[in-house]
Amino acid sequence: MNINDLKELMLQYTDSLIRLAYCYVKDLQAAEDIVQEVFIKFYHNQNNYEDHGEVKAYLTQMTVNKSKDYLKSWTYRKIQLQNKLFSLAVKRNLDELVRKDEQAIIGEAILNLPIKHREVLTYFYFNEMTIAEVAHILSIPESTVKTRLRRGRELLRNQLTGLEWEVLLNE
Incomplete structure (x- = not known):
């Protein structure tokens, strides 16, 4: 996956993922940070993804997991x-x-x-x-x-x- 593919994914899914993260953390800035971390992690670990399923489902699950991790964190x-x-x-x-x-x-x-x-x-x-x-x-x-x-x-x-x-x- 090249950078243009990632940009396309970000344009397509960012809003829905931010809404999802916000439902968990109730803080817009934290939700935006979580989604940003999800895309960074997805880009760096894209060889672990290997097209096993739909990208949206994968990103959604990553967002949910990151949101739950945030709620458990000392920072929160x-x-x-x-x-x-x-x-x-x-x-x-x-x-x-x-x-x-x-x-x-x-x-x-x-x-x-x-x-x-x-x-x-x-x-x-x-x-x-x-x-x-x-x-x-x-x-x-x-x-x-x-x-x-x-x-x-x-x-x-x-x-x-x-x-x-x-x-x-x-x-």
């Missing part, structure tokens, strides 16, 4: 581990950015509340004080603190309509 497992670690880091960063954005929006909405609701919400949520501690600091009864918290949350819900905040939905 290392890439999978790196992707998982990267996706966890990205998710953590996105979660942190979303949390900061939500805090800024809620903080701004709290600043628009009347002072009696604002101070109770600030002490209770941001300073993480109990109802009793808030009542003691403001010198008001605990029932008044509870009422102001409830009304402050209602006012916040009204200000933040259209936005679904986990904090407000769970209250």
Whole structure:
């Protein structure tokens, strides 16, 4: 087999072999590399082929075997581990950015509340004080603190309509 025959085979079967390899490895670049290796191996070992069967079946079997070898390889497992670690880091960063954005929006909405609701919400949520501690600091009864918290949350819900905040939905 000369180089022109190989080029003809590559033109004819490359797309279908890449699709086949992709079905196994779920990575286009890896699938392309596998098919390239298949054609290189076929060219170098063409005397082992000896026209015993259809070329397409032979190349297909080589692609399947190379794909399975790739899935067993350390390279594949290392890439999978790196992707998982990267996706966890990205998710953590996105979660942190979303949390900061939500805090800024809620903080701004709290600043628009009347002072009696604002101070109770600030002490209770941001300073993480109990109802009793808030009542003691403001010198008001605990029932008044509870009422102001409830009304402050209602006012916040009204200000933040259209936005679904986990904090407000769970209250």
